Amino acid sequence: MKIVDAKVVVTRPGRNFVTLKLTTDDGLTGLGDATLNGRELAVVSYLRDHIAPLLIGLDPHRIEDTWQYLYRGAYWRRGPVTMAAIAAVDVALWDIKGKVAGLPLYQLLGGASRDRLLAYGHASGQDTPELLDSVRARLAEGYRAVRIQTGVPGLKAVYGVHTKGAGSASVPHQQARPLVEDWDTRSYLSHMPGVFEAVRHEFGPELPLLHDAHHRLTPLQAAQLGKDLEPYRLFWLEDCTPAENQAALRLVRQHTTTPLAVGEVFNTVHDYQTLLTEQLIDYVRSAVTHFGGVTPLRKLFDLAAVHQIKSAVHGPEDISPVGMAAALHLDLAIHNFGIQEYSGHSPLADEVFQHAYTFADGHLHPGEAPGIGVDMDESLAKKYPYEAAYLPVNRLHDGTVHDW
Numbered sequence: 001m002k003i004v005d006a007k008v009v010v011t012r013p014g015r016n017f018v019t020l021k022l023t024t025d026d027g028l029t030g031l032g033d034a035t036l037n038g039r040e041l042a043v044v045s046y047l048r049d050h051i052a053p054l055l056i057g058l059d060p061h062r063i064e065d066t067w068q069y070l071y072r073g074a075y076w077r078r079g080p081v082t083m084a085a086i087a088a089v090d091v092a093l094w095d096i097k098g099k100v101a102g103l104p105l106y107q108l109l110g111g112a113s114r115d116r117l118l119a120y121g122h123a124s125g126q127d128t129p130e131l132l133d134s135v136r137a138r139l140a141e142g143y144r145a146v147r148i149q150t151g152v153p154g155l156k157a158v159y160g161v162h163t164k165g166a167g168s169a170s171v172p173h174q175q176a177r178p179l180v181e182d183w184d185t186r187s188y189l190s191h192m193p194g195v196f197e198a199v200r201h202e203f204g205p206e207l208p209l210l211h212d213a214h215h216r217l218t219p220l221q222a223a224q225l226g227k228d229l230e231p232y233r234l235f236w237l238e239d240c241t242p243a244e245n246q247a248a249l250r251l252v253r254q255h256t257t258t259p260l261a262v263g264e265v266f267n268t269v270h271d272y273q274t275l276l277t278e279q280l281i282d283y284v285r286s287a288v289t290h291f292g293g294v295t296p297l298r299k300l301f302d303l304a305a306v307h308q309i310k311s312a313v314h315g316p317e318d319i320s321p322v323g324m325a326a327a328l329h330l331d332l333a334i335h336n337f338g339i340q341e342y343s344g345h346s347p348l349a350d351e352v353f354q355h356a357y358t359f360a361d362g363h364l365h366p367g368e369a370p371g372i373g374v375d376m377d378e379s380l381a382k383k384y385p386y387e388a389a390y391l392p393v394n395r396l397h398d399g400t401v402h403d404w
């Protein structure tokens with residue numbers, strides 16, 4: 001069997017998605033998600049101009065070999081553009097292998113380790129009453145775990161807080177120029193414990209609650225927040241510091257028993273080395289799409305398991321249904337599954353990418369279709385062309401750029 005075509009499809013059914021479609025000489029196809037939110041066309045070029053010509057004629061069954069060929073063969077390693085491109089190839093090859101075998105991907109990865117996958121949804125509000133309403137809405141949708149984000153007095157626009165009428169969307173609609181949000185760490189740190197107090201008071205002690213600090217704190221600030229939130233028994237505190245400085249998590253860890261989750265912007269196992277071997281975190285957050293695919297993410301999860309660390313695959317709306325499906329197969333197969341982030345996609349995106357995975361009763365399942373179980377309607381995709389769009393940026397009150 002040989003790869004005879006490698007095509008990159010860019011479509012915007014509500015937001016931009018980049019998809020690789022591989023075709024074999026037997027007429028089988030495989031899909032891979034290569035969406036890098038806000039920098040999409042860099043990955044398109046990497047795939048179309050530099051990788052696609054190398055794939056023609058290769059045996060699609062040789063997944064590990066192809067991964068190593070693309071990773072080591074480029075000489076220039078790592079980084080989100082490279083790893084998103086390699087991920088798309090990796091997932092498309094697993095999709096093809098599943099179709100050849102007539103089995104869903106999770107069966108090729110060892111079979112199901114559980115019956116269903118606990119998901120968490122996003123709740124947010126400009127203020128606490130609005131946040132409580134949003135938590136109620138997620139619970140009504142069936143969610144059994146909820147991430148809570150809230151506005152902070154004195155700040156106009158804060159990460160993860162939806163604008164009115166935007167449903168559960170946690171990130172504002174993509175902008176042609178980056179939206180400028182504002183930030184003040186002191187205000188945030190003094191506001192958050194009261195928010196958790198109110199949520200626990202309303203919903204009781206059992207509901208798993210998560211919170212994302214989005215890389216904005218110093219190690220000392222993160223340690224303080226972790227301590228202050230201990231009475232509310234968080235499921236986790238996410239991305240408390242810009243964790244490419246892995247050693248920073250040592251200080252946080254020494255001062256708080258609040259569980260920590262890190263890694264959605266990481267691309268390789270090397271980004272995690274200190275965090276794993278010193279057991280400085282509790283959940284690894286990488287996405288199939290930005291970590292080079294199912295092949296390396298499986299290895300990361302196995303290494304994490306040695307250190308009693310669980311999976312929690314990144315799953316915002318900009319991970320396409322193709323990337324989400326791949327994650328769910330991996331989630332079902334590994335032993336150390338923790339939780340899966342899931343907000344669903346727009347009805348339009350679900351029409352372009354018809355998927356076998358399902359969400360019911362707060363849990364996900366990848367379905368039983370061969371491969372990853374996603375079909376792309378290319379003629380429909382063509383109707384929604386790419387538009388330039390950026391994620392927001394973040395500034396302090398004095399105008400200084402801060403981590404978004």
Ligand SMILES: [Mg+2]
Nearest residue numbers: 212238239264
């Ligand atoms: Mg996050």
